[in-house]
Amino acid sequence: QVQLVESGGGVVQPGGSLRLSCTVSGFTFTNLGMHWVRQAPGKGLEWVSSIQHDGLYQWYSKSVKGRFTISRAVSRNTLYLDMNTLRPEDTAVYYCAKDREYNRRIFDYWGQGTLVTVSP
Amino acid sequence: DIQMTQSPSSLSASVGDKVTITCRASQSISTSLNWYQQKPGKAPKLLIYGASSLQSGVPSRFSGSGSGTDFTLTVSSLQPEDFASYYCQQSYTTPITFGQGTRLDIK
Numbered sequence: 001q002v003q004l005v006e007s008g009g010g011v012v013q014p015g016g017s018l019r020l021s022c023t024v025s026g027f028t029f030t031n032l033g034m035h036w037v038r039q040a041p042g043k044g045l046e047w048v049s050s051i052q053h054d055g056l057y058q059w060y061s062k063s064v065k066g067r068f069t070i071s072r073a074v075s076r077n078t079l080y081l082d083m084n085t086l087r088p089e090d091t092a093v094y095y096c097a098k099d100r101e102y103n104r105r106i107f108d109y110w111g112q113g114t115l116v117t118v119s120p
Numbered sequence: 121d122i123q124m125t126q127s128p129s130s131l132s133a134s135v136g137d138k139v140t141i142t143c144r145a146s147q148s149i150s151t152s153l154n155w156y157q158q159k160p161g162k163a164p165k166l167l168i169y170g171a172s173s174l175q176s177g178v179p180s181r182f183s184g185s186g187s188g189t190d191f192t193l194t195v196s197s198l199q200p201e202d203f204a205s206y207y208c209q210q211s212y213t214t215p216i217t218f219g220q221g222t223r224l225d226i227k
Binding site: 035037044045046047050059061062095100104105106107108110111112113 | 152154156163164165166169170175207209211214215216217218219220221
């Protein structure tokens with residue numbers, strides 16, 4: 001069955017860095033785009049970043065562009081989000097999600113989420 | 121950026137009620153509209169994609185309609201497990217955007 005498992009969250013000081021991982025199984029990783037979506041405490045869903053099925057193209061929200069980098073390691077079936085210059089407003093649960101269909105940006109399976117807290 | 125506006129922001133209803141949630145896009149998105157359900161402490165779950173297609177495993181009491189800028193999610197007869205938050209999302213273009221959410225509570 002399809003599984004997505006995030007890891008790497010934690011507490012970090014403002015200006016710090018963190019790498020999130022999302023290890024997947026149960027589907028062909030190279031066939032589908034992958035995404036990161038976050039949710040600040042008590043708030044709604046916010047799209048963060050996407051990567052095309054082949055890794056050739058990446059997209060970012062304005063709020064993270066230039067600070068976050070999305071990537072994928074095919075041999076490890078793992079999606080990454082490298083987060084630099086973190087700000088308190090980046091505090092959120094970060095979810096990875098997979099495309100339902102080839103690059104359609106429909107999120108049919110999600111991980112359980114990993115909490116990132118940016119605090120002095 | 122395409123803005124997605126849901127209404128209402130919150131809603132109280134009873135088991136067995138029919139409820140409708142609306143989502144409006146700031147520009148036409150054809151039928152590139154998806155609906156998610158989220159329960160507290162859990163990841164969102166895809167309910168409807170392409171405005172009106174039911175995701176596999178989702179009960180048929182959920183339905184979606186609309187195209188262009190105006191969309192609706194309808195639950196025909198609320199069950200206890202349906203009390204949750206609901207989000208619309210446009211997949212027409214990046215940046216991908218979500219509505220602010222609708223919280224559905226038990227009356």
